[in-house]
Amino acid sequence: MQAQFNSIMQTQFESIRNLFGVQPGDYLVSLTDTPHEVLENPGASGSILFLTENKRCIMKTVQKKEKALLTELFQEYYNNLVQNPKTLLPKYFDCYPCKNRKITLSVMNNIFPTSIQLHQKFDLKGSTYKRKVSKKETSKKSPTYKDLDFMKKHPEGIFLENKTYDTLFETMEKDCKLLESFKIIDYSLLLGVYFVRSDSTALDRNDANDFPSGATLAWTKNGDRLALYMGIIDILQKYDAKKKMEHCLKSVITDGKAVSVQNP
Template sequence: LFLCCDAHTPPVRQRDSGLHRLLSIHRTPRVTTEPPAPAPAPAPAPAPTPSTMSSPGATSIPLNALAPKRKTKKKHFVQQKVEVFRGSEPVLSVLMWGVNHSINDLSQVPVPVMLLPDDFKASTKIKVSNHLFNKENLPGQFKFKEYCPQVFRNLRERFGIEDQDYQVSLARSPPLKDEEGQRVGLLLTSYERTLVVKEISSEEVEEMHNILSEYHQHIVTCHGSTLLPQFLAMYRITVENEDTYLLVMRNMFSRKLHVHRKYDLKGSLVSREASFKEKVKELPTYKDTDFRNNMQKVYVSDEEKEKIMEKLNRDIEFLVRMRIMDYSLLLGIHDVERAEREVEDELESSLEEEDGDENGLTPASVSASPEGIASSMNSSKPAGPGEFDPYVDMYAIQSAVGAPRKEVYFMGLIDVLTQYDTKKKAAHAAKAVKHGGGVEISTVHPEQYAKRFQEFIAKIFA
């Protein structure tokens, strides 16, 4: 018979504190209709207390009667939490947790005067087991590994990114998924669109280790003026015995200027046309054949073209030394006139929403100012479409005066972790047999790939 204790009932004074917690009474006890069980053998009853005397129908419950029920409830509670966790995004949660942990630890370590060879092989690991805090978002067990933390810390500094801003950009709000991508792995963008997080393979992690020392020296030599990706960090996240490798880079596109058309150019015309499925997307990625068929051109001044080709040639020399191939030029185009029309349409729609809202508040009027890396971008706010800060949008180039269309171009090299190995040699031989030796195929020797790539890029300018 279960009875509840009234809040005003005097406390029960028992020698056995465990039995005291199980004794409970109520002022109006419930009466069961079950027939009474046979009377057990007489046993010495406990001394009466004020609480038991005030409720003549109260009975005590043996301690061992509730033990199995308490165990069952505890198991059921743990199963509920596992189900809640599986419905969330564990990799993203561990990434945010790991970035916080890493930057906080690095802030306690003095910046080295110079990097040593061991820094390019170093890593930090942390294993979390039986994690009980924030179980709705974080798994109970996970591992987080950061590769070469001092090297990437130095690279972030050379690219003008403060660790605290980097931390806020990735850990303040969850990164956004690229819903339209065809990639097998994750492709994420920080919530303020300044960073890109790309899932890579274990082979690409190995290749990054192979080139990291030379890459760092290349960035030092060119003072950060490069078309190569700006590598900022590399992590391994282990959840449920599955490893996920993530590479963090600066976003080549602008966080403020919308890209209306983009191309992935390799300098080859074999199987280099966007599929129909790709073309129906809101922002498709066109390829070399599409670039020629659309008669697309890049309208920049001769001075800008010379700067671009100087960077490109210097970067490609580095890639050839590293035996890297199969890279692409990512070209994004911002149409200024189209952007102006979009701004006018948004302004009209926002005015209509304000008229219909009695409070006069719209999401734009109450949105918070950006934080993290984006906070440093507010010092020189663009006045309108087509204007940008070259110290922030490092891959952006303004179209020349007198160009047919006023545009902003974003140009950078991507996919630079493919080394010319046995697989590429076999792929080159197979394509040469299929298409003929004189056809421009993408899988060729690094030197040949670089020469063809440079010649193609030089022709995209008007």
């Protein structure tokens, strides 16, 4: 049986693609070239993720309530993209319900570069309860670590130039205020870390332009140079009655401030 997908807001999503310079022909190739690579989903949502053949886009299955939330927040979300071009929010290029199957696919940008191999990946929520990578995940070729793993691997943190830090903080603040206004929770900061070789020309010039698009240059306390790739993911979950109950139950087991489910 062939699956037929139609955009829920064709004109609006086309505006987003135009905003970020996505050419119609390139976008069509992203969607239609096969095979798509199935990605491991480190989250608990149960969604299926696909990486397009050209590796420029991520396709992800979304639930009915997530599709409804995307529609609800779209105008404010779009305004944020226009006013805050350095936004870390996912860039949704379209959302396609399937006519003859109970499935909806969202299409968004791939945060990570395709021309270099990242050395570390982290899914960070700012919490510590059960935020350690599983043995199963560590056995993978490219595992996605969590908050406690980040604290272990980077105990002194990661350092940014003052101007870079201020810009990044301002961007995150705007993004999070938008999510808070819609009572959205349980999102993560997806962080990719690339350790710059000591013989790299970018090391001397401190130039992010020498790396694939989207790099933020940083360093460790030991002076190791880093190129960071980051974005906020999983933004389609509201703080509803189910999440309130989850927070209450987890707060009985551990400190309520340590769990990821929080009232926005």
